[in-house]
Amino acid sequence: MSLGSGxxxxxxxxxxxxxxxxxxxxxxxxxTTQFEGINRCAQCLGAKLARARSLVPRQDWSFGNVxxxxxxxxxxxxxxxxxxxxxx
Numbered sequence: 001m002s003l004g005s006g007x008x009x010x011x012x013x014x015x016x017x018x019x020x021x022x023x024x025x026x027x028x029x030x031x032t033t034q035f036e037g038i039n040r041c042a043q044c045l046g047a048k049l050a051r052a053r054s055l056v057p058r059q060d061w062s063f064g065n066v067x068x069x070x071x072x073x074x075x076x077x078x079x080x081x082x083x084x085x086x087x088x
Contacts (some may be wrong), residue, residue: 003014010041 008014008028016026022044032039040048 022048 002044006016007026008016008031009025010031011028014028014030018027018039020026020027020032020041021038022040022077025041027039027041031041033042033045035045035048057064
């Protein structure tokens with residue numbers, strides 16, 4: 001159904017209650033689900049849930065992590081070398 005019709009996109013025989021913020025379709029009371037205080041249809045809410053449940057691959061060794069590790073090792077070995085020089 002079109003946005004101006006005021007009828008539910010999924011149930012054309014029912015009056016629309018609101019508009020889904022994701023797909024912008026008019027939806028009825030049965031189709032409306034409030035999530036985070038915002039109206040969404042079941043289809044868009046399911047897609048949002050699927051994205052939230054999908055695992056994002058971790059990047060344990062990103063450029064920042066490698067750089068930080070090199071700096072930490074430099075400080076560690078520099079401290080050990082400094083102590084060795086002072087001890088001798």
